[in-house]
Every structure is written in structure tokens, then in C-alpha cells.
Amino acid sequence: xxxxxxxxxxxxxxxxxxxxxxxxxxxxxxxxxxxxxxxxxxxxxxxxxxxxxxxxxxxxxxxxxxxxxxxxxxxxxxxxxxxxxxxxxxxxxxxxxxxxxxxxxxxxxxxxxxxxxxxxxxxxxxxxxxxxxxxxxxxxxxxxxxxxxxxxxxxxxxxxxxxxxxxxxxxxxxxxxxxxxxxxxxxxxxxxxxxxxxxxxxxxxxxxxxxxxxxxxxxxxxxxxxxxxxxxxxxxxxxxxxxxxxxxxxxxxxxxxxxxxxxxxxxxxxxxxxxxxxxxxxxxxxxxxxxxxxxxxxxxxxxxxxxxxxx
Amino acid sequence: xxxxxxxxxxxxxxxxxxxxxxxxxxxxxxxxxxxxxxxxxxxxxxxxxxxxxxxxxxxxxxxxxxxxxxxxxxxxxxxxxxxxxxxxxxxxxxxxxxxxxxxxxxxxxxxxxxxxxxxxxxxxxxxxxxxxxxxxxxxxxxxxxxxxxxxxxxxxxxxxxxxxxxxxxxxxxxxxxxxxxxxxxxxxxxxxxxxxxxxxxxxxxxxxxxxxxxxxxxxxxxxxxxxxxxxxxxxxxxxxxxxxxxxxxxxxxxxxxxxxxxxxxxxxxxxxxxxxxxxxxxxxxxxxxxxxxxxxxxxxxxxxxxxxxxxxxxxxxxxxxxxxxxxxxxxxxxxxxxxxxxxxxxxxxxxxxxxxxxxxxxxxxxxxxxxxxxxxxxxxxxxxxxx
Amino acid sequence: xxxxxxxxxxxxxxxxxxxxxxxxxxxxxxxxxxxxxxxxxxxxxxxxxxxxxxxxxxxxxxxxxxxxxxxxxxxxxxxxxxxxxxxxxxxxxxxxxxxxxxxxxxxxxxxxxxxxxxxxxxxxxxxxxxxxxxxxxxxxxxxxxxxxxxxxxxxxxxxxxxxxxxxxxxxxxxxxxxxxxxxxxxxxxxxxxxxxxxxxxxxxxxxxxxxxxxxxxxxxxxxxxxxxxxxxxxxxxxxxxxxxxxxxxxxxxxxxxxxxxxxxxxxxxxxxxxxxxxxxxxxxxxxxxxxxxxx
Numbered sequence: 001x002x003x004x005x006x007x008x009x010x011x012x013x014x015x016x017x018x019x020x021x022x023x024x025x026x027x028x029x030x031x032x033x034x035x036x037x038x039x040x041x042x043x044x045x046x047x048x049x050x051x052x053x054x055x056x057x058x059x060x061x062x063x064x065x066x067x068x069x070x071x072x073x074x075x076x077x078x079x080x081x082x083x084x085x086x087x088x089x090x091x092x093x094x095x096x097x098x099x100x101x102x103x104x105x106x107x108x109x110x111x112x113x114x115x116x117x118x119x120x121x122x123x124x125x126x127x128x129x130x131x132x133x134x135x136x137x138x139x140x141x142x143x144x145x146x147x148x149x150x151x152x153x154x155x156x157x158x159x160x161x162x163x164x165x166x167x168x169x170x171x172x173x174x175x176x177x178x179x180x181x182x183x184x185x186x187x188x189x190x191x192x193x194x195x196x197x198x199x200x201x202x203x204x205x206x207x208x209x210x211x212x213x214x215x216x217x218x219x220x221x222x223x224x225x226x227x228x229x230x231x232x233x234x235x236x237x238x239x240x241x242x243x244x245x246x247x248x249x250x251x252x253x254x255x256x257x258x259x260x261x262x263x264x265x266x267x268x269x270x271x272x273x274x275x276x277x278x279x280x281x282x283x284x285x286x287x288x289x290x291x292x293x294x295x296x297x298x299x300x301x302x303x304x305x306x307x308x309x310x311x
Numbered sequence: 312x313x314x315x316x317x318x319x320x321x322x323x324x325x326x327x328x329x330x331x332x333x334x335x336x337x338x339x340x341x342x343x344x345x346x347x348x349x350x351x352x353x354x355x356x357x358x359x360x361x362x363x364x365x366x367x368x369x370x371x372x373x374x375x376x377x378x379x380x381x382x383x384x385x386x387x388x389x390x391x392x393x394x395x396x397x398x399x400x401x402x403x404x405x406x407x408x409x410x411x412x413x414x415x416x417x418x419x420x421x422x423x424x425x426x427x428x429x430x431x432x433x434x435x436x437x438x439x440x441x442x443x444x445x446x447x448x449x450x451x452x453x454x455x456x457x458x459x460x461x462x463x464x465x466x467x468x469x470x471x472x473x474x475x476x477x478x479x480x481x482x483x484x485x486x487x488x489x490x491x492x493x494x495x496x497x498x499x500x501x502x503x504x505x506x507x508x509x510x511x512x513x514x515x516x517x518x519x520x521x522x523x524x525x526x527x528x529x530x531x532x533x534x535x536x537x538x539x540x541x542x543x544x545x546x547x548x549x550x551x552x553x554x555x556x557x558x559x560x561x562x563x564x565x566x567x568x569x570x571x572x573x574x575x576x577x578x579x580x581x582x583x584x585x586x587x588x589x590x591x592x593x594x595x596x597x598x599x600x601x602x603x604x605x606x607x608x609x610x611x612x613x614x615x616x617x618x619x620x621x622x623x624x625x626x627x628x629x630x631x632x633x634x635x636x637x638x639x640x641x642x643x644x645x646x647x648x649x650x651x652x653x654x655x656x657x658x659x660x661x662x663x664x665x666x667x668x669x670x671x672x673x674x675x676x677x678x679x680x681x682x683x684x685x686x687x688x689x690x691x692x693x694x695x696x697x698x
Numbered sequence: 699x700x701x702x703x704x705x706x707x708x709x710x711x712x713x714x715x716x717x718x719x720x721x722x723x724x725x726x727x728x729x730x731x732x733x734x735x736x737x738x739x740x741x742x743x744x745x746x747x748x749x750x751x752x753x754x755x756x757x758x759x760x761x762x763x764x765x766x767x768x769x770x771x772x773x774x775x776x777x778x779x780x781x782x783x784x785x786x787x788x789x790x791x792x793x794x795x796x797x798x799x800x801x802x803x804x805x806x807x808x809x810x811x812x813x814x815x816x817x818x819x820x821x822x823x824x825x826x827x828x829x830x831x832x833x834x835x836x837x838x839x840x841x842x843x844x845x846x847x848x849x850x851x852x853x854x855x856x857x858x859x860x861x862x863x864x865x866x867x868x869x870x871x872x873x874x875x876x877x878x879x880x881x882x883x884x885x886x887x888x889x890x891x892x893x894x895x896x897x898x899x900x901x902x903x904x905x906x907x908x909x910x911x912x913x914x915x916x917x918x919x920x921x922x923x924x925x926x927x928x929x930x931x932x933x934x935x936x937x938x939x940x941x942x943x944x945x946x947x948x949x950x951x952x953x954x955x956x957x958x959x960x961x962x963x964x965x966x967x968x969x970x971x972x973x974x975x976x977x978x979x980x981x982x983x984x985x986x987x988x989x990x991x992x993x
Contacts, residue, residue, distance in 0.1 A: 025402040032395065053792065100975040107734055111929045112974055114922070115967040122964040125487055132492040133442065134394070136423045226394055226424040228489065230353065234922065238799060245796045267399065270388065277351060278807030284800040285782060292789055355815045355915075487960065514960045518919035520716055520910030523709040523835075524954045531702055544817035544911040555828045555835055556705075576819050576911065620814075 006253065007167060014159040018152045027151045029267055031223065034158035035216045036259035038165065040243040042212030044255035045169060047244055050205040052102065055237045056113035059120035060090045060210040062232030064217025066128055069138045069227055074129075079141050083218035090214035091207045093120075098206040102199060117237050124229040134228025141222045154223055161215065162256065169252055172208075246287055248294020257296050339377075341384040342640050344633070345404030347415040347425075348439070352392025353488060353517060356542050357417035360626030361439055362387055363618045365414070368633050371613070378640050385633070390416050397421035398428065405432045411645050414632045415439050417625075420489050422457070429454045435651045437632035439625070442493055446675035456654055456675045458631040458665055459624075460589070464680040465566045466497040468587035469538060470505040472685050472696070478536045478561075482511035482529030484522065484549060486541035494540030494565055510534050517543060523552045536560050542567035547576045554580030561585060566683065569624045574688055585696070587683035589624045591664045593693050602662045610664060627664030634663065701833035706955040707948060708836045714947020715843040716910065719902040720924025721931070721939035722850055723895050729858065729934050730867045730891035733794050737778065737802035739921030740809070741896045744771050745903020746912030747809060750818045760823075768900050774805075775896025779889045787885075802917060809914035822908040843905045847940060850898060854936045867891060871934075930970050932983025941981065946970070 021027055039057055046052050067086035071077040077085070101112040129135040141148040141157065148154060180201055221227050239262065247258020265283065269276040291298050346365045349358035365385045372383045386408050388400035397416045404410045405428070412435040416422050419442030426445070429436040430453060438445050438457040445457050473481070483498050485491035495512070502509050511532040513525035526549070529537050537560060539549045546564055550573075553562045561583065568586040577584075590597060594607035610630055614622040622630070635654050642657070643649035658670040658677060666682025685696040720742055727735045748770055752763035782797050822839035829836050858864035867887045869877040874884050903912065910916075924939075927946055931938020946966045953965040973981065 023406045025399070025406040028399055028402050032399070047792075100971075104974060104978050107728075107933060108929060108974055108978060108980070110734075111926065112971055115926070115971050118922075119964050119967050122961065122967075126960040126964075130492075131496075132487055133489045133496075134420045134423070136426070136444075220395075224394060224398060224424055225427060226420065228394060228420040230392070230420070230489075231394060235918070242796065242799065245793065249792075266391075266396075267403075270403070273387070273389070274350065274811070275807070276389070277810065278804060281800055281803030281805075281807050285797060285804060288793060288797045288800055289782065289785060292786070292793055351810070351815075359815050513954070514958075516919075516963065518916055519713075520906070521709055521712045523712070524706050524951045525959050527702055527705045527709070528955055528959075544913060547817065547819070547911060555837060557835075572816060576817065578821075620816075 007163075010166070010253075011163060014156070014163060017159075018155055024151050027155055029264060031151070031155050031158055033260045033263040034155070034162050035220050035223075036240070036243060036263050037162050037256045038158070038216035038219075039213045039240050040247070040255035040259040041162070041165060041169060041252055042209030043240055044244045044247075044249055044252055045172075045212075046205055046209040048249040048251065048254075049173060050202055052202060052206070053106075053110050053241070054113040054206075054209065055110050055234065055241065056097070056115075056117035056120075057209070057213045057240050058232045058234065058236035059117035060094065060213035061217040061220075061236065062120050062124055062229070063090045063093060064214030065221035065227050065232065066124055066217075068218035069135075069221040070129060072139045072222070073135075073137065079139055079222055080143070083215060083222075086218050087211045087214045090210045094207045094210035095203065098203045102202045102206065114234065114237070117234055121229055121233050124232060128229060130228070132229060134226060134230075136226035138221050138225045138227065140225060141219075158219055158223075161219070165212065166252055166256070169208075173252075242284065246284070246291075246294060248297040250294070251296045251300070254294050254296035258294070261295070339381045341382040342378055342645055343384045343386060343408055343410045344636055345401070345408060345410035345413040346385050346387045346629070346633075347390050347397055347400045347404070347413060347417075347421070348387065348629070349392040349417040349421070350387075350389040352390075354392040354418045354490075357439070357625045358389070358392070360614075360620075360622050361415065361417060361629035363614065363620075364622060364626040364629040365633060367614055367617055368630065368637070370617075372637065378637060379644075381640075381645075383637065383640075385414075386410065390421050392418060392421075394421050394424040398424055401425050401428050405434060410434070411640070411647055412437065412636045412650055414629060414636065418489055419445060419493060422455075426452065426455055434647050435636070435654065437635060437654070439628040439632055442489075443497075449673055449675055452675060454651060456632075456635070456670065458635070458663065458668075458676075459628045460566070460665055460678045460680075460682045461676060462493045462497040463501060464678065465587045465683060466494070466501045467680040468683040468685060469563050469585075470501060470507055471680070472585070472587075473507060473536060473563075474505055476561075479506060480508050480510045480533055480535045481538060482513070482532055482534030482536075483509055483538045483540065484511075484513040484515065484525050484529065485539070486517055486543075486545050487514045488517050488541075490542055490567065491540050498538060498540065515541075515545060517541075517545060519545065520548065521552065522549050523556060526552050526556055526558060530556070530558050530560070534560060536563060538563040538565075540565040540567075544576075547573055550577040550584055551580045566624060569686075570621055572621070574691055581688045581691075584688045586686055587680075588686045588693070589627060589665050589682060590684055591622065591624055591627045593684060593686055593695055596693070596695050602667060603664070606662055607664055624665070631663035631665050631668070635661075635668075702955070704832055705834035706951045708831070708834050708840075710948030710951030711844070711944065712836065712840045712909065712947070713950060714944035715840060715847055716902075716906045716920075716943075717923045717927040717946055718940040718943025719843060719847045719850070719905065720899070720920050721927030721943050722847070722854070722924075722936060723898040723902065724925055724928045725934055725936055725939055726854070726895045726898060727891050728871070728928075730870050731783075731794075731888050732791060732871045733783070733798065734925065735892070735895060736795060736798045736921060737805060737917075738895065738899055738924065739917030739919070740802050740805040741771055741775065741899025742903040742906075742920050742924075743809060743912055743914065743917045744774065744805070745900030746907035747813050747818055747903075747914070748900075749904045749907065750820055750912070751813075754818075754820050764904060767904060768897050771900035771903075772893045772897045775892045775894075775899075776889060778896075779892035783888065783892065784885060802921075806914060806917060813914055815914060817911040817913040819907055819911045823905075837909060839905075839908045843909070846901060846905050850901065851936045851940055858936075863890075926967070926970055929980055930973060932980030935980070935982045938980060938982035 064086045067089050068082040071082035097116050125132050243258035243262045248254030348361040369385045390397035419440040422438040422440045422445045436455050441459040441462050446452050485495040511529040564586040569588040569592040574581045597604045639650040639653040643653050661668040666678045668677040670677040686693045723738045749767045752758045823842050866882045870884050870887045927943035928939040930942030949966045950962040954962040
């Protein structure tokens with residue numbers, strides 16, 4: 001029941017936001033927050049529920065953007081279809097990487113995913129259309145001949161996807177697979193002794209996280225209409241990781257809250273000009289020091305305590 | 312840490328004081344221009360001097376009474392060298408600050424990402440990036456202008472010099488960023504027209520420490536000269552490696568070479584390096600009647616005095632872009648569409664730091680290869696090549 | 699043809715030496731805490747830039763500058779540990795690694811503020827023409843970097859294997875609780891490991907700046923390469939990091955020479971991944987240690 005309340009609150013927030021915010025600039029920040037939320041949710045599933053770290057999410061984000069953009073621009077594939085094909089390509093790449101990589105542990109896994117992300121980046125840089133300069137004139141999103149141009153429609157589209165995928169993810173988490181997933185996080189040996197096929201599960205989650213990042217990348221490409229490799233470098237993977245850790249890896253809503261905070265923060269810090277990097281770093285340091293479990297889990301804990309005290 | 316905090320508050324107080332004074336001394340509404348520069352991130356070598364230049368011009372103009380009595384307000388935003396951030400910055404400037412025109416961004420990718428936004432917002436953009444596609448095709452770039460010379464013009468200047476020297480086989484080495492890539496494409500496209508064959512095409516990353524492998528490969532390819540296209544530390548490392556390997560063939564650099572700092576860092580290895588440079592770095596060697604000389608001298612001296620560093624060619628791009636908008640504001644007032652028309656129709660024979668501009672409805676850049684001088688490093692200083 | 703190959707290898711050794719020296723720095727903190735300090739690259743950058751400040755800007759003598767630089771960067775390492783790592787006692791390892799990312803952002807911000815965005819350099823330790831070996835050339839400074847790297851490995855080896863302090867330090871990572879039980883001051887060991895790592899980073903920065911120049915934002919790329927070197931050799935293994943560094947450097951150079959320079963980093967990474975898939979604990983790491991440690 002509590003969960004349904006969460007969904008409804010989120011849905012209402014999504015629907016009323018564009019009515020409260022009239023200007024395009026804030027709406028655009030909202031759209032970017034949605035894009036980042038999607039990538040962060042994928043990573044959160046991987047980290048919070050399967051106990052695996054990835055520093056290669058930007059690679060899948062890049063595959064989603066490039067494959068979809070190239071298909072739509074050079075081959076005239078309808079935009080939604082191109083994003084689906086891109087997601088399949090990402091899923092395939094995720095399988096190729098996951099089979100050997102998920103045998104690795106801790107730092108070694110981090111480096112393997114980091115290496116994957118860097119390889120994708122180099123491929124985009126060397127072989128992508130336009131090379132390091134990138135390319136533009138990417139078609140915008142269109143449904144059955146109707147071309148989406150308004151900011152509000154993009155806002156609803158990305159947050160609609162986020163909303164649906166949150167419900168989808170929670171269904172997985174609460175299913176039999178999900179319970180097994182949490183078992184992986186707790187102890188791997190234990191869960192395999194219980195008859196859980198740990199490695200197949202890990203691969204499934206890894207694919208899911210890649211697909212989320214890929215969808216976000218496709219959306220980004222068709223929204224901005226210009227892409228270049230720099231957007232998909234290691235820095236973006238680290239940024240996504242930061243979102244998940246700040247928001248709280250043990251909760252999907254944490255990824256969304258983290259993504260919103262990390263997207264809005266640099267915009268809020270614009271008035272600091274040159275000092276913004278420093279202030280940003282300090283805020284990050286302090287929030288990691290003082291909100292160790294992440295914002296959402298910490299808040300939930302507080303609420304629970306309060307609820308008990310009131311009762 | 313404490314000292315830094317205190318100086319921040321000091322700046323804030325001084326800033327507020329200036330703002331209040333400005334409100335008092337200027338009766339009229341300020342003219343607002345937006346500026347988007349890559350102040351941080353990979354292209355900060357561009358954004359830093361551009362930002363400083365904007366501050367310099369704003370201070371000078373407001374000290375002299377503003378534009379027809381209106382103070383000039385340039386709102387500078389950092390694009391962090393990323394397209395997405397440039398888009399956010401542009402939307403902020405257009406929607407929140409309601410600027411009359413935007414100057415920048417610093418890189419070609421960021422500028423390209425802004426083209427649809429500016430066309431939608433019907434607001435002029437004067438880009439500080441060199442890519443040919445920013446202003447071409449002009450029919451689809453109604454609101455877009457740019458001040459840097461096309462990369463192509465720098466390439467033509469180099470090939471023109473090579474042709475005179477009888478160099479036919481060339482090895483190129485470029486940095487794997489947007490800047491190097493744009494140069495590489497122009498080098499490859501333009502070579503056949505000058506009877507030049509590219510015998511080696513090498514690359515390196517922006518943070519690489521050693522390029523002797525690539526240079527050795529160029530040497531074995533039978534090249535008669537090597538062209539390096541990059542900015543930042545890479546061009547110094549290439550110069551040092553070229554010197555160490557004693558390649559025995561001349562080294563040409565791109566127009567990004569135009570900073571004394573590079574000569575300092577490369578030391579005696581820089582001797583003999585040739586590059587096409589805008590006249591800003593060699594203004595003191597120009598004849599007195601040169602139409603750009605007075606302007607270049609003033610800009611460079613003022614900048615050095617204010618910021619204790621060199622503006623370089625890149626700061627000059629911002630200077631030209633802002634001055635075009637300022638002149639238009641002076642003549643036609645705060646009307647976006649009239650500002651655009653003024654820049655297209657009236658910037659003719661207009662001396663800027665980058666060259667003599669001639670804008671038209673067919674050309675939103677207005678410069679050609681004559682904007683460059685071929686310059687060689689000699690005894691730790693620049694020297695204009697006469698032949 | 700042989701000269702060309704030799705030149706490629708010498709070029710590979712040049713960059714490999716840089717990666718090795720940076721990679722070494724990761725191992726000390728890892729050996730004491732299992733943390734990967736992602737601000738290690740910033741220690742290297744600070745080494746180069748602060749050395750420039752003392753030796754060029756203040757014109758202090760060479761050795762004085764080196765000692766001051768090492769002390770200052772060591773102090774920053776100490777502050778980093780006391781202010782950010784120490785308060786997080788017993789927290790999730792990932793959180794500690796993230797906080798090193800946050801610290802690296804703060805350090806970059808400070809460096810940008812103090813030094814601006816220009817690259818810096820100073821003359822090599824010994825002036826003079828590069829050394830010619832059978833027609834191929836190598837900078838004198840590279841020999842300095844090699845010498846310093848080897849000396850550092852020797853000292854680290856002696857420290858961790860022959861001194862009580864070193865043995866106590868490595869006990870902390872493997873099992874902090876047991877270490878505490880036998881009377882080791884774990885907190886102080888971790889602090890010491892950060893100081894040592896910072897110093898090692900500073901030495902690296904001082905040595906490589908004349909070759910590669912140094913600017914405020916070079917840290918992440920140096921850290922990534924050094925990290926890959928350390929991983930390839932097997933985390934925690936000093937000699938492993940050095941061998942890993944040279945393998946990556948030489949691979950990059952040979953790829954640039956014989957395949958294409960645009961793909962040099964990619965080929966090196968593919969081979970790194972290949973090695974990890976067959977030897978999940980790196981070239982010199984043992985699976986046994988891997989299973990004892992969580993990270």
C-alpha cells in the first residue's frame with residue numbers, strides 16, 4: 001500500500017511540474033534530470049540489489065545515443081524504433097561484457113567496466129560520424145508522423161518513461177528474482193547454496209542497467225539533436241555513480257533524487273562562477289560525510305523513527 | 312581556507328557596491344548580452360581568455376559611459392566544454408536574463424548544439440569557434456555568425472607556404488579532440504588542391520606525455536614536413552619530441568600555437584617552428600599604417616595590464632564578437648532583428664583582432680586566409696616570414 | 699627497421715615509466731585499507747605544480763624545493779585522511795572511494811584557483827641532449843624517472859616486508875579487527891598510508907613534469923592509467939604495478955607504431971581486459987588473497 005502512495009505522489013509531481021514552471025530553462029533542467037534519473041536507476045539496480053559496481057554506464061549511454069541517432073539520421077528509421085534497436089545493441093554489448101566481467105570482484109570489476117566505457121568512447125571518437133567533433137541534425141522524436149518539438153512534451157515523455165520503469169523495476173525487485181538478487185548482495189555463496197543461479201541473475205540485471213542507460217542516451221540524442229563523444233566519457237560514468245551514492249544505493253527513489261540533485265546543483269551554483277567547482281566538491285564531500293546511507297534511505301529512517309515516536 | 316572565504320565576501324561586498332553605484336550613475340536600462348564560454352573543462356584554454364576579454368570590454372565601456380548612456384551588462388556562463396551545459400546556459404540567458412544576443416560558445420560542437428535554439432529564439436549568436444559548419448549553409452544559419460577564421464583558412468596559409476618551399480609530401484599529427492579533428496579534416500580535404508600528398512596521418516590524446524612514436528612513424532613515411540594541429544600541452548610535447556628526435560624536416564603548427572607561453576615551455580626546441588598566426592601576437596612587428604595595428608596594440612596592452620597574462624588569438628575572437636554586437640547596439644538599439652541585420656550588412660572592411668571582416672548574406676564569417684601571417688620562432692620570439 | 703622498433707619501445711618505456719610511478723601510489727593505500735584513492739592523480743599534479751612554484755616562481759634551490767614539495771603534499775595527504783577518511787570509520791568501502799572522488803574535485807578546484815589552466819614545466823634534472831642508443835633516442839629525464847621508480851619499489855618492498863610498521867600496515871587491510879586485537883593502531887596506520895601515498899604521488903609529479911608538462915586537470919587521466927597499471931599487475935603488488943605500467947606503455951606505443959595511433963589506448967585496454975578475464979587477480983596477484991579480501 002505504501003508503495004502505491006509513492007507512485008501516486010511521483011505521478012502527481014510529474015504532471016503538475018510543467019504547470020508550476022513556466023520557463024523553458026527550468027523545464028530543460030527537469031528534462032536533463034529525467035535523463036540522468038534513468039541511467040542512475042539502472043546503476044542503482046545493479047549496485048543496490050545485485051551488489052555490483054559499474055564505471056562503464058556512459059558506454060551504454062553512448063551506444064544508445066549513437067546507434068539511435070545514426071539509424072534515424074542516415075537510414076531514416078523512425079525514432080522510436082531506432083531507440084529500440086539501440087537498446088537491443090546495448091543489451092548485446094552488456095552480455096558480451098557481463099559473461100567474463102561478472103566473474104571479477106570489487107576493484108577488478110570496476111576496472112573492467114571502466115575499460116569497456118573507455119573503449120566505447122575511443123570507438124565513438126575514432127569511428128563515429130564526425131569523429132571527435134560529433135554530428136548534428138539528428139531528427140527529433142516523432143510519433144506516427146507527429147513531430148515532437150515542445151519542451152513540455154519532452155518533459156512528459158522522459159518522466160513518463162522514468163515512471164513506468166520505476167514500477168517495472170519494483171515489480172522485479174519484489175518478484176522471486178528480486179529476492180534472489182538481494183540474496184546476491186548479502187552473500188553470494190549462501191545464495192548459490194540455496195539453488196539460486198547467481199551468475200545468470202547478475203547478467204540479467206547487468207543487461208537491464210545497460211538498457212536503461214541506452215534509452216536515456218537515445219532520448220538525449222533526439223532531444224539535443226547534436227552529439228559528440230565527450231558527453232559519453234568516463235566522467236559521466238563517475239557522475240552517475242555519484243548520483244546513486246548521494247541518493248542512496250539501497251533505494252530506487254534514491255537514484256532519482258540523487259540524479260535531480262546532481263543535475264540541479266551546478267545550475268544553482270552558476271552564481272559562484274569560477275568557484276563553482278570548489279563549492280560543488282565541498283558540498284559533495286560534506287553530504288557523503290554526513291549522509292552516509294544516502295539521502296532517501298536516511299530520510300526514510302527519520303520518518304520511521306518519527307512515526308514510531310508519534311505512535 | 313579562511314582567507315579564501317573572506318576574500319569571497321570581500322568580492323561580494325565590492326560587487327554589490329559596484330552594482331548599486333552603477334544603478335545610480337546610469338539612469339538608463341542596461342543592455343544585456345549573454346556570453347557562453349568553456350571556462351572550465353577540456354576547452355578552458357579557449358574559455359579563459361574569452362571570459363577575461365568580456366570582463367575587460369564591459370569594464371572599459373561602462374567606464375566610458377556605456378552605450379549611448381546605457382550600461383553594458385555581459386552575463387557570462389560557463390559551458391564546462393560540454394554541449395548539454397551550453398544548451399542549458401543558452402536557455403538560461405534567453406529565458407531568465409532575456410539577453411539581446413549571445414556571444415560564444417567556444418567550441419564547434421557547443422555552437423552547433425545551439426543553432427536550432429537560437430533560430431527558434433530569433434536571437435543572434437556570434438560564435439567564437441572555428442568550424443565551417445557553424446555558419447554554413449548560410450540559408451539555414453540566419454541568426455548565426457562567427458568571428459574566428461575558418462580552420463580551412465589556416466590550412467590554406469600553411470599549404471601556400473609549403474608550395475613556395477616545394478614541399479610535396481606531408482605527415483600530419485593531430486590531437487583527438489574537436490579542435491584537432493576539425494584541423495585534420497581541413498588538412499586532408501585541402502591537400503590535393505595544392506598538389507600535396509598526406510603520407511602519414513597520426514593522432515594523440517589531449518593528456519598524452521610522449522609523441523615520439525607517431526613522429527618516428529612520420530619520419531619513416533618519407534614526409535618532407537610535419538604539421539601538428541593541437542592546443543594545450545600537446546603542442547609543446549610534440550615540439551620537444553621533434554627536437555629530440557632531430558627529425559630534420561620542418562615542423563608547422565596550427566594557429567593555436569600563438570602564445571608566448573608555448574615558446575617558454577618548449578625552450579630552444581621551439582626554434583624554427585612555423586605557424587600561421589593571427590596578427591594579434593605580432594602586432595608590434597606590423598607596419599604602422601596597418602589598419603589592425605592600433606586596435607591590436609590597445610587590446611593586448613590593456614589585457615596584459617588587467618590580467619597579467621596574454622590574450623592570445625582566442626581572446627581576440629571574443630573581442631571581435633562582442634565589439635560587433637556593441638557597435639550594432641550603438642547604431643540600432645536593443646532590437647534583436649536589427650542587430651542581426653546590422654552585423655550582416657554593415658560589418659564591412661571592419662578591422663578586428665582576427666583580420667579585416669567582410670560580412671554578407673552569403674558569408675557569416677567574413678575572413679579568409681589573408682587574416683594570417685606565417686610566423687617563425689626565432690631567438691625565443693616571433694618573426695613574420697616575408698616569403 | 700630495427701632502429702624504428704627500438705624507438706617505439708623506448709617511447710613505450712617513457713610513458714610506461716610514468717604509468718608505473720603513478721600506479722605505485724595506489725598500492726600503499728590499498729595495502730593498508732583496500733581503498734582505491736581516486737585523488738591519487740591530484741597528488742601527482744600537486745607534486746609537479748608545487749615543485750614549479752618553489753623552484754621557478756620562488757627560485758628556491760632544487761633540493762630545497764623537492765623537500766618542501768614532498769612535505770607539503772604529504773601534509774595534504776594527512777589532512778585528507780583526517781578530515782574525510784577517518785571520520786568515516788567502518789563505513790561502506792564504496793562510500794570511502796566516492797569520497798576520494800569528491801576530494802579530488804575539491805583539490806582540482808583549489809589547483810585551478812591557484813595555478814590557472816595553463817600547463818607548467820621546469821628544466822629536467824640534468825640538462826643536455828637526449829641519449830642515443832643504436833639510432834633511437836630517449837630523454838635523460840626518462841632515466842631519472844626509471845631510477846626513481848626502481849628506488850621507490852625497493853624502499854616499499856623493504857618497508858612492507860622488513861619493518862614492523864610495514865607489516866602492521868598490511869595487516870590492517872586484510873583484517874582490521876584482528877590487527878586491532880594484536881595491538882596495532884589501525885587508525886594511525888591508515889593515516890600513515892595516506893601520507894606515504896601522497897609523498898609517492900608528489901615524487902612522481904616532480905619527476906614526470908619535465909617530460910609531460912603539468913596542468914591542474916591532468917589528474918584523472920594520470921590516475922586512470924596508473925590504476926590500470928596497478929590492476930594489470932595485481933593490486934597491492936609493487937613490482938606488479940611497475941610491470942603493468944611498462945606493458946601498457948609499450949603496448950600503446952607499438953599499437954601507435956604498427957596499427958594506428960588513434961587506437962593505441964583502446965588496444966591497451968582490450969589487452970588489460972583480456973588479462974583480467976584469464977587472471978582475475980592480475981598478472982602477479984593470487985586468487986587466494988582475492989578471496990580473503992572483499993575488494
